[in-house]
Amino acid sequence: MTQPHSAHSTGLENASDDVKLAVDLIYLLESHNIDPDTALSALEIVKRDLLTKKND
Known part of the structure; x- marks a missing residue:
């Protein structure tokens, strides 16, 4: 999901996928x-x- 607040504008570009989610x-x-x-x-x-x- 990419919003205006996305990883590039919040400094999360190096965050793990779970943090980004x-x-x-x-x-x-x-x-x-x-x-x-x-x-x-x-x-x-x-x-x-x-x-x-x-678990299935």
């Missing part, structure tokens, strides 16, 4: 005014799904 997710959640509790609940669902797929 985290920054993009934070930007997405904040720019859509997602309630923090809703975001945390959704992230738990995503985590469970990814762990299930990883």
Whole structure:
């Protein structure tokens, strides 16, 4: 995901992929005014799904 705040403008060009993804997710959640509790609940669902797929 590339936004105006991307790696080049924030100094994240050398960051690991997980940090870059985290920054993009934070930007997405904040720019859509997602309630923090809703975001945390959704992230738990995503985590469970990814762990299930990883273990298959």
